[in-house]
Amino acid sequence: MNTIHNQTHIDMSLFHRIDINLYPLFITIFEQQNISKAAKILCITQSAASHALQRLRRHLQDDLFVRSGSKMLPTPFAEHIYPSIKDALFTIQNISMQKHLFEPSLVKSLKIAVHDEIEPIIFPKLVRHFQQISADIQFTSIKLDRKSIVADLLAQQIDFIIDIEQNYGEKVQFEKLVQDQFVVCTQQTEMNEACYLASPHIGVSSRRTGVLVEDIYLNRNKQNRQIFLRCQHYSTALRILEQQPKAILTIPQNLLAHLQISSQLNIFVAPIESPMINIGMYWYKDLEINPRHAFLRSEIQKIFA
Secondary structure, three states: OHHHHHHHOOOHHHHHHOOOOHHHHHHHHHHHOOHHHHHHHOOOOHHHHHHHHHHHHHHHOOOOEEEEOOEEEEOHHHHHHHHHHHHHHHHHHHHHHHOOOOOHHHOOEEEEEEOOOOHHHHHHHHHHHHHHOOOOOEEEEEEOOHHHHHHHHHOOOOOEEEEEOOOOOOOEEEEEEEEEOEEEEEOOOOOOHHHHHHOEEEEEOOOOOOOOHHHHHHHHOOOOOEEEEEEOOHHHHHHHHOOOOOOEEEEEHHHHOOOOOOOOOEEEEOOOOOOOEEEEEEEEHHHOOOHHHHHHHHHHHHHOO
């Protein structure tokens, strides 16, 4: 009975020695693996963060983090207590928010990382929608860097990412906003599979290397095409098509609708098997219950419903 009693009884005297503000710092260092980044997120100096960490180390009687190069790696004890501390902070946060009515007028900024090819499809609709609901928001479009997506969302450097669908791990949520399909753009007046495979192609990708989505599907069917030029932007590819009578560009249909197209170019349904393209928004899973984040997410969903 004593053991059960000790597990459920709250010793109030202990709270005189506990500074709850130290625990958000613990969570942030744990997730960022860097004390400078943690300090920046918490809007405190690195010196203050270091002193606070020392206090928490003394209180918990463990090093909590050990330096390995530029990273602060958690000790086994820190790994063990991380889930419990995060759950406790979420509980406190939820209790604190229950009596506070969320006011959309308090939302003053929206930061979205988006590929520059997708930006013309997304941002005009975003700005128009939020102006229609009289939201006084400063919009920021940030160049997408897929290598830092998880870290940027975790650090709340950006609110959402809008990009094609792919897996970024269990901590990042995805919701489809727009579905697109590939079409073919060329000066040629007829198009079929044989013509498509025999013609020279322009490939578009912001990556330095790697197979394009269209070629993944061609390779599955043991087919291939000749890419004589690989460039970064579809607008560039369309200009080159004007100079190349036989060349072909495979491009998402919705994206093509937002670009200037020469009258000498023709558009065809893709004559090969190609995937539907899902474009949607990503967010950090743990922010789902945050009122500000939920409001912004809901409004973005309305735009593309």
